[in-house]
Amino acid sequence: MIWSGIEYNGKHSYRDFGLTLESRKIGNPSKNKILESVPFSHTQYDFSSLYGDQEYVERQLTYVFNITGEMGRNHLYVRETDILHWLMPPSKKIKLKDDKLPGFYFLAEVMENPDDEDYFVGGKLSISFTAYPFKIADREEGHDRWDEFNFLWDVAQTTSFTVSGRLDTILHNPGAKHARPDIQASAAMQIIKEGVTYQVKKGESSSFDFVLKPGQNHLRIIGNGSISFNYRKEMI
Template sequence: MYPSVTINGIDMFQTYHAPLRELHSVQPPEVKSFFQEVPGGDGSIDLSETNSGRPTYKRREITMKFQCEMPMNQWSATVSNILREFHGKEGKVIFEDDPDYYYIGRMAVSDYERVVRAGTFTITVNAEPYKYELVSSLEPWLWDPFNFRTGLIRSYGDLQVEGTRELVIPGTERWIIPVMEVAGSLSLTFEGVTYPLKAGRNKLYDVVIKDGDNLLIFTGNGTVSVDYRGGIL
């Protein structure tokens, strides 16, 4: 059997004695592509990135096949409980062997059957194309699952600005418009353009955190919290 998975905070192995039956549950998302035929010409024009400026993706499918080792006399009640918890619900899925990220999408339970000593069932997730960092830049860091070799600690809360303060955000494949919570009188310079920031919540649609290092320069006096959560394929 393969590692366990946690869905909406429920460890499937601990709760249902249900490890995964297959290691590879997650398939890559399909690329959204658009080609315009050229009348009277060879080939076609690739317009896939014309509107977005980057590759975009369809939702991906996650198929988790479980073997449930609950006693046979508990199987009917267990199936009902599994259906109540997961069928048709939105699921936050964390794999034991990839604990720094989660997938999210709409779930369906299927293919359940009881055999001599165990039962089997499948949970399919129609998931968003990216997997998301488990902890956002404003949430308390979780040291237990942290990978000191590959993990990235983001701590962008209550940053004190007295004059000028620079913040470099390592961006991911999923482009993000961050939300900034401001107290005091501040402005933001991003990619050579300066934006005034109001007290309270700010979401500037021209400030997009892209893959690579993104430099935000805050000027003034006050505090700012930048809410950011990266996503990768």
């Protein structure tokens, strides 16, 4: 599709700049292995998952665009300046959406100026982003948009509950890494997960300790009122 491209920093590569996409390379993140060797031994210990998750290094996203339009170097330089004003200002990783991956976004930033190669009737622009290792779902778990449901990895589930004394339930994390949900409760409650009790205050809260591992998470919620868990799946 000629209009296929990326949306970044409030603008789209084709709709706003007329850039046609020649190629894309969405690199996969590598594992960040933390290995320690035992002196005088061939044994190594792997501490990469010490805190529950396998850590990954940042991933690289590379896009090569065709700069089309009028002939002439001056025109190309003007177009390039306009594009740089789009790409370079963000000082941190922000949302990047790739039309090839509907339903997900990356957190990415351009670290170095894009490379360009001028031609007589046009040019090519190569843009490399440094991105957070995982792609993140657009919608939180528990959404009811069935036209966006993916039967390969999505889970139809409820993430909001009414509790009257005690409630046993299951929350699914279909992602590849632990999810740390934002919890909204109408009253103070307790959550028991894998034998550990977590105190939940009234209002909005989150905890570094309370996470949902990939797969099923069995919860016992004690209290009275409404409670909701807001989180998104993250995929490699």
